[in-house]
Amino acid sequence: MIKRPFAPWRQHRLARSCWRLMALALLLPAMVAAQPATPREPLTFESPAEQARFQALAAELRCVVCQNQSLADSNAMLAQDLRHEVWEMMREGHSDEAIKRFLVERYGDFVLYRPPVQANTVVLWVAPLLLLLAGAALVGVNIYRRRALLDSEGEEET
Amino acid sequence: MSRLVPLFAFIALAVLLGFGLRHAGDKSELPSPLIGKTVPDFDLPSLFDPEARYTPASLAGQPWIANFWASWCYACRVEHPAITDLANRGVVRVVGMNHRDTREDAAEWLDRFGDPYHLHVFDADGRTSIDFGVVAAPETFLVDANGIIVFKHIGAVTPDVVENEILPRLERMGVEQP
Incomplete structure (x- = not known):
């Protein structure tokens, strides 16, 4: 096997992709800023049981913006809002069923990862x-x- | 004959997958469960005057368009000419439902691109947008005089949507076209 000679073009390409990355890094704050800046406080839980219930519920709900992620996984703005909504409804003492119904009434059966048996x-x-x-x-x-x-x-x- | 079974199975599978591919685009647009229902209740301030408030009751009596938009939303700029055209026809009140925005940014956007809206409603925290089942701005709802949602469009409104979806529905409601 002949050893491959030093390839300047390879380095060149690497350098170019480096530049691209840097340009992207510069653009990133602008892209993030394109989302409205309404900070959401992180959700707090009173007990591990409450947190477990929340996470189980959020994992069963689909994020409607990014359709192949669950509400628990997604970081989309709407997913954050909806998580907040779910959390608030839990605090107000609504059952899991009531919370799911709330979301289905607005976004359709599609939000449920386990769709109900119906026609x-x-x-x-x-x-x-x-x-x-x-x-x-x-x-x-x-x-x-x-x-x-x-x-x-x-x-x-x- | 039995040697042809794999071929038939292949053809059947190809047809099935082809069907799936052709309709793959439909899935991103979710059917709204709100069509045919009463418009969700809200009590929101005006974008410009925090004292003025709007509710479905204050908008009832004539059909109206709820156009959810935001200054940070690119597709809202894309649909801006079509929305302006619809508003300028004077057949229906076009209500700008400003969604998760700031008053300053929204006002600047309207100054820069032109203000097509007859009324401005300000949904700062997006709570009413959730009640409308808005996934991402822009989304547009046609509400009839009785407050029933009759049509919803997800994404930028095009002249085609105005011409073939919104105007015919208004006509069926008995709204006179100039």
């Missing part, structure tokens, strides 16, 4: 079961056929 979600809930049954039936038929084949071969031999 438009039946396929979602039943299809896996049906597929499993279809697969089992297929395997069963195959086994039955092969066994019949083996049996008939065995009969021929004797």
Whole structure:
């Protein structure tokens, strides 16, 4: 193997990406500033149990802005607002169900990671079961056929 | 025949995935559960006059447009000409629902780009926006004279949305087009 000669272009490229990074770093505060500056105080919890309840609830709710993150994970502005809303409703003594209903009334079933079983979600809930049954039936038929084949071969031999 | 089964399975899968791909774009736009419901209750100050307050009751009687916007929102600038055009037609009151903004920034934005709104409502903490199910500004709601939400548009309003969605609905409500 011939050792590769020193490649100035590689260094060049590296330097260029460094510059890009620096430019991005300069732009970043401007991008952050594009969001309104209304500071939210971090949520405080009275007990570990309350915190656990909050986190379990937030993990089950979808962030509507960034649709593949949960409300617990997202740092989007709306997610922060909604976390605050959930926290406040918990403090006011609302049940988990009431809090979920509050969000579904505004954002639709989509906010729930576990959608309720209803007319438009039946396929979602039943299809896996049906597929499993279809697969089992297929395997069963195959086994039955092969066994019949083996049996008939065995009969021929004797 | 049974050798063709994988081929059929492949075609079926390809059709299914193709269908999914074609409709992939639909998913980002969530259907609003608020269509056909009464407009959420609010009691908010005017953007310019903290003393003046607006409620759904004070806006009822004629249809109105709730246009959620903010000075920090890029798409609000994109839709600005279409909103201005809609407001200038004089067929419906266009209410600017300023969302999570400051009075100063909002006023500066309106000065710079022009103020299309008939009324200015100021939702500083975004609480009313949550009640409207606003995910991100801009979002636009058409409310009829009885305070029922009849249409919602997510994202920048285009001339096409004004022409084909908002104006026909206003016409059906019996609003006279000039």
